Amino acid sequence: MKIWIDITNAPHVRFFKDIIHHLQEEGEDLIITSRKFGDIHKLMDMYGIDFISLGKHGVTLDEKLKESTNRVNELVDVVSSEKIDVALSKHSIELPRISFGLGIPSLYVLDNEHAVAANKLTLPLCDKIIAPKIIDVWKLLSYGADPNKMIRYDGTSEILHFKSFEYDDDILKKLELENSLPKNILMRPEPSLASYLDTDCNESVLSPIVDVLKEYSNILILPRFKKQAAIFEGIENVTILKPPVDTSSIIKKCDLVVGAGGTMNRESAILQTPVISCYPGVPLSVDQYYIDKGLMFRSNSTEEIINKALSFLVNPPKHTKIKHDDLFEIIINNIYDLAKKA
Incomplete structure (x- = not known):
């Protein structure tokens, strides 16, 4: 079976890595495409x-439209000559459109x-849609x-990030960080370049928080791009x-963890590290999932x-057990199910 997977954002690399390795071990033929954005290429290399x-x-909006249109043309040249049985993606705008046009089950x-624009451009064209139960189905x-094409599960997509996770207790030592204070806080700035968030990429909501907490803890910043890193230099x-x-470790x-984004906050909740979300937009339902659980x-x-x-630094909360559906199994089963019906 030939499967096309399109990875368009850095967190999606961790989401798909175990699915990719499993399918390869099963002997399936994979075509994996990506794009130049953030740390996607580095993470792909990191996971082999x-x-x-x-x-x-x-x-900008016009750049997004032009680049997506150009990417459709480039992708069609690659996949149209292949006999693809199933196409798989997570919030890729181009894959559902190409799959629909070429008659590939997606x-x-x-x-x-x-993500209004992305959802309107893709959801009507998909053969199967996997989404968390916490998301209002009427919105979709x-x-x-x-x-009739929706599969809903209890949990969030980040649970897949840890299927084969091996914790490295020496991670901070290996990074050779000069930590002068006994506590460590990881911070992730907002996704300033995302189409669904109207923010200035030259500023960050984390700045006034850093100004105070730097006196009590070592602050580790994981920026999304160079201009964002410059905000916190020196x-x-x-x-x-x-x-x-190794962000998970x-x-x-x-x-x-103090995060102005989403993925890393949810990863922190799953790993039971105290996490504060200061995302400047309207909260996602998948964030509310962990807020409701007190995580x-x-x-x-x-x-x-x-x-x-x-x-939290003085009195961290107690751990809470999380029960969720097996998202890995759901995805694998639906890949083969789509292939049989093709």
Whole structure:
């Protein structure tokens, strides 16, 4: 069986890595495509994934449209000559459109109900859509999703990031970090270049939080791009991490995570590291999933975030067991199910 997987964002590399390795071990023929954006290429190399890079990410709306259109053309040239049985992606805009046009069955993984443009362009074209139960199904239907094509599960996509995770307790030593204080806080800035968030990539909501917490803890910043890294350069007790790094082990090793994004916050909740979300947009349902379970605290008040952070550093919350469906099995089963029906 020949399977096409398109990976268009850095967190999706961790999401797909175990699926890719499993399918390869099963003897399936994989075509893995990607694009130039963030740390995708470095992470693919880090996990030993062979891929074809086509296209890049656009910043402005007109650039996004042009780059996506160009990427469709480039991808068609690659996949149209292949006899692909199933196509698989997570929030790829191009794969569902190409699969629909070429008559390839497609399986689409979704976890962001606020990505209006992406969802409207893709959901009506997918043969199967896998989405968390926490997301309002009526929201997805409003984008044109077919309710008969939806598979819903209990949990979030980040549970797949840890299927083969091996914790490295010496991760901070291996990174040779000069930590002058006994506590460590990992921070992740907001996704300023995303189409669903209107923010200035020259600023960060984390800046005033860093200014205070740097006096109490070593701050590790994992920026998304160079301009974002520059915001935090030269600040005392602040270290800017250079990817690719073992973020999962860093999360587990740190005393606290403060994130203005989404994926790393949810990873922290799963790993039971205290996490504060200060995402500047409307919260995603998948974030609410962990907030409801008491595994994530959310606020946009700088004062409240700082006070909660100091509280977590002194009195970390107790661990809570999480029960969720086997997303890995759901995806694998639906890949083969689609192939049989093709």
